[in-house]
Amino acid sequence: MSQFVRICSQTELPATGAVAEFTVDGRAICVANVGGSISVLNGVCPHEEGPLGEGSIEEGCVVCPWHGYSFDAKTGISPEEPDLKAQVYESVVESGELRAKL
Template sequence: MNGHLDGGFIPVATLDVLDARGRAVVQVDGVAVALFRVNGELHAVADACPHRAGPLSEGDLVGYVVHCPLHTWPFDIRTGQCPRHPGVQVRTYVVRVQGQHILVSASGRVHAP
C-alpha cells in the first residue's frame, strides 16, 4: 500500500497480515518497520537493531520489550529505548487502525533519553 493520508499517515497493510504472534514487517517510505500487537494495541519500531542491524521483528518479545535475535539487546517498543544501554534507541512510529487498515506515521520519532 502506498500514498500518504492527511496527518502524514501511510496505509501500510491490513490487520490480516499480522501473524499468529501479532507481528508483521511493513515498509514506511522505504524503511522496514516491525509491527507488534501487545494487549490489543499496535506498536511500530524500525526493524533493524542499531547494534548489528538484527531484525527486531524476529526477536523474543516479553511484555513491551523485544530482544534483538543477534545479541539480545532489549528495546521497549513503546519508546524505542534500550534499558541495557542508556541513550541507545530505535525509531518508533505512531500507529493508527482504521477499520481493517493499519496506518503508520511517515516521520517516525526518536524519544529523548
C-alpha cells in the first residue's frame, strides 16, 4: 500500500492559478493550485507524455503545454477527451509540507 511521501515544502507551492513541477523519486509530479486548492497529479501527460507541471490552469483544469488538452485538477479527466485521464494522487498539506500518496 502506498504511503504519503513529501512532494515539497509549503513555501514552494505554486501561487493560485499556477502549476509547478517537482521530481520525486525520479518521477515528474505536477502540483496545481486552483483557487487555493492544491492538487497533485502525475506530471506526465496521458496524451503523449508532455510536461503537465509546465502547463497552466484554466477553468479548474491543468492545461498541457504540448497540445493543449486539459485535465480536471480534481478528477484528472479531460473535458475534451474523457478517455484521457491524468492520474491524481491523494494529497495533504501538513506540518509545512505537501505530501501525496504516489
